[in-house]
Amino acid sequence: GQQVMQIPQYQHVQEGEDFTTYCNSSTTLSNIQWYKQRPGGHPVFLIQLVKSGEVKKQKRLTFQFGEAKKNSSLHITATQTTDVGTYFCAGRRGNFGNEKLTFGTGTRLTIIP
Amino acid sequence: GAGVSQSPRYKVAKRGQDVALRCDPISGHVSLFWYQQALGQGPEFLTYFQNEAQLDKSGLPSDRFFAERPEGSVSTLKIQRTQQEDSAVYLCASSLLGQGATGYTFGSGTRLTVV
Numbered sequence: 566g567q568q569v570m571q572i573p574q575y576q577h578v579q580e581g582e583d584f585t586t587y588c589n590s591s592t593t594l595s596n597i598q599w600y601k602q603r604p605g606g607h608p609v610f611l612i613q614l615v616k617s618g619e620v621k622k623q624k625r626l627t628f629q630f631g632e633a634k635k636n637s638s639l640h641i642t643a644t645q646t647t648d649v650g651t652y653f654c655a656g657r658r659g660n661f662g663n664e665k666l667t668f669g670t671g672t673r674l675t676i677i678p
Numbered sequence: 679g680a681g682v683s684q685s686p687r688y689k690v691a692k693r694g695q696d697v698a699l700r701c702d703p704i705s706g707h708v709s710l711f712w713y714q715q716a717l718g719q720g721p722e723f724l725t726y727f728q729n730e731a732q733l734d735k736s737g738l739p740s741d742r743f744f745a746e747r748p749e750g751s752v753s754t755l756k757i758q759r760t761q762q763e764d765s766a767v768y769l770c771a772s773s774l775l776g777q778g779a780t781g782y783t784f785g786s787g788t789r790l791t792v793v
Contacts, residue, residue, distance in 0.1 A: 607786050610781030612781075665711070
């Protein structure tokens with residue numbers, strides 16, 4: 566079945582440093598979404614990417630969808646303590662009427678003040 | 679309501695006991711999903727409803743798991759004869775059909791502990 570892997574599994578950075586997580590799917594995706602889950606919380610939607618090669622920015626966060634629509638990345642510039650949490654990518658295949666998202670393994674970000 | 683509501687927030691069940699987990703989605707959200715999240719893992723898909731129709735139940739781990747959404751709104755996930763490996767957080771999410779640019783809205787989850 567479809568698998569979505571993320572690397573790294575964990576990332577510890579000094580506050581102010583940059584952070585990047587990479588997402589790779591075993592199959593081509595119709596779109597990819599990113600979620601953030603704070604410790605003890607539930608996943609919260611960040612963004613959706615649909616087009617091949619698409620790049621979107623949200624303040625210090627930059628999201629990219631690969632040309633082959635099988636990989637994606639999230640880059641955070643100048644991390645802050647509020648960025649702590651686990652970041653998940655989630656992909657959807659193009660099957661008609663299939664709304665199901667397959668979540669990645671996640672990257673847990675911790676910040677050293 | 680303003681968000682996705684799940685109850686109970688925590689559930690401790692003795693092995694072999696049946697449990698029922700409730701999800702109240704955002705009003706007007708056609709799509710409803712159940713996910714299982716083990717500690718330190720990503721959410722794993724269980725099942726998906728569009729209104730009252732269960733369109734995909736490929737993620738249900740065994741026939742002990744059953745989900746329903748009889749009137750296309752509130753959904754219940756039932757687990758019969760619970761086992762220790764069922765211990766996890768069960769997340770419910772809802773979305774507008776086609777998701778658009780808004781993604782899923784998750785509830786706070788039900789943490790199930792089987793002892």
